[in-house]
Amino acid sequence: MTDSTPELRFIPLSADDDDTAGQWLQLMAEAADDVPGSAPPCPVDMIGSLRFAPPATALEDWVALREGQVVGALRTALPNGAPVARVDQLLVHPKLRRRGIGRALFGKARELAAGHGRTVLAGMTVEPLEGGPARDPAPSAFVASLGGVAADGPSGLHQWLDLRRHNPLADGVPALPEGYGLVRWGTVTPDAYAVPVSLLEQSLGAAGAEPEPDQEVETSYARAFETMRVGRGRRAYHTGVVHRASGTLAGYTSISKTTGNPEYALQGMTVVHRAHRGHRLGLLLKLSNLENVLRQEPAVRLLETANAEDNHSMIAVNSAMGFVPQDRWVSWTFPTGPSA
Numbered sequence: 001m002t003d004s005t006p007e008l009r010f011i012p013l014s015a016d017d018d019d020t021a022g023q024w025l026q027l028m029a030e031a032a033d034d035v036p037g038s039a040p041p042c043p044v045d046m047i048g049s050l051r052f053a054p055p056a057t058a059l060e061d062w063v064a065l066r067e068g069q070v071v072g073a074l075r076t077a078l079p080n081g082a083p084v085a086r087v088d089q090l091l092v093h094p095k096l097r098r099r100g101i102g103r104a105l106f107g108k109a110r111e112l113a114a115g116h117g118r119t120v121l122a123g124m125t126v127e128p129l130e131g132g133p134a135r136d137p138a139p140s141a142f143v144a145s146l147g148g149v150a151a152d153g154p155s156g157l158h159q160w161l162d163l164r165r166h167n168p169l170a171d172g173v174p175a176l177p178e179g180y181g182l183v184r185w186g187t188v189t190p191d192a193y194a195v196p197v198s199l200l201e202q203s204l205g206a207a208g209a210e211p212e213p214d215q216e217v218e219t220s221y222a223r224a225f226e227t228m229r230v231g232r233g234r235r236a237y238h239t240g241v242v243h244r245a246s247g248t249l250a251g252y253t254s255i256s257k258t259t260g261n262p263e264y265a266l267q268g269m270t271v272v273h274r275a276h277r278g279h280r281l282g283l284l285l286k287l288s289n290l291e292n293v294l295r296q297e298p299a300v301r302l303l304e305t306a307n308a309e310d311n312h313s314m315i316a317v318n319s320a321m322g323f324v325p326q327d328r329w330v331s332w333t334f335p336t337g338p339s340a
């Protein structure tokens with residue numbers, strides 16, 4: 001029997017290869033309806049992501065070509081010093097699915113992971129919530145067929161706030177409790193807050209002792225994150241709360257957005273130090289920051305956010321603002337190695 005299927009070829013993807021990068025953007029645009037209603041990929045953001053990796057992480061981007069055309073894409077993320085290789089993108093053109101291209105891309109991911117000495121390969125799929133919007137069942141069937149095992153620990157809950165349906169600012173922003181003041185900054189964290197911001201992030205969920213401040217390391221992480229953001233053409237808006245008596249940054253929240261897609265924004269990190277919890281500062285920070293964003297980005301109408309499903313307090317704050325659960329982000333791990 002003659003196999004008439006044209007051969008698949010893998011090549012590394014580079015931002016400097018205009019033709020291939022252009023085809024990659026086109027592939028993502030054509031797959032934008034995989035999760036209906038989500039923000040379409042922003043070209044500046046995506047091309048920027050080929051040049052600026054997240055802090056302490058190396059990215060390997062590859063595309064699958066058939067007859068010279070990009071038919072699939074793979075991004076493997078390699079966090080420094082960790083045993084894991086993470087599949088951040090594994091995408092097949094919607095018209096070419098169920099022909100083995102996904103499986104071939106996965107084989108490439110496994111080969112790359114092994115080549116970097118990684119013992120765990122991990123990925124993530126979007127799954128529907130009971131009573132929530134429908135989601136494509138293909139990704140979870142695909143990972144199950146490859147021997148993927150749902151990772152231990154909570155999934156991510158993905159929530160959207162559609163400002164056309166609900167205005168969380170209808171009653172304004174609640175008054176600040178006595179003894180606190182608000183501060184704002186944009187994409188680049190002022191020097192004075194770079195270490196406090198990093199320490200607050202580190203203290204997330206920590207019930208025990210304060211993390212040991214290592215100013216150099218923490219500042220460099222915050223700055224590396226900003227470098228990625230700026231390189232991807234993203235803008236960010238921050239509101240922080242300062243405890244006046246001690247002068248410490250007690251919490252902050254962040255919203256960011258890409259250059260394209262003026263209607264979409266991402267509600268990112270919100271953290272309030274545990275010494276300052278119980279004053280509804282989380283909700284206040286988020287509302288105040290949203291008000292600030294809408295002044296400067298008036299076209300924004302959809303805000304998305306994700307939290308661990310067991311982060312009940314943040315999910316409750318989001319619900320109070322009108323965020324609605326959309327889907328669940330499930331992490332998977334796969335066996336690697338020659339026998340896998």
Ligand SMILES: CC(C)(COP(=O)(O)OP(=O)(O)OC[C@H]1O[C@@H](n2cnc3c(N)ncnc32)[C@H](O)[C@@H]1OP(=O)(O)O)[C@@H](O)C(=O)NCCC(=O)NCCS
Pocket residue numbers: 034087089090091092093096097098099100101102103104123124125126137138139141142143145
């Ligand atoms: C998930 C995805 C990559 C699969 O790509 P694909 O090229 O269609 O996958 P393959 O043809 O290699 O399928 C391999 C196996 O996965 C399973 N599978 C894939 N799609 C399926 C579907 N719609 N229903 C049931 N099983 C499915 C089957 O077992 C299939 O083997 P078979 O065709 O011999 O029965 C593709 O649907 C996609 O790009 N989705 C959007 C991006 C995404 O969610 N990626 C997953 C990240 S882990």
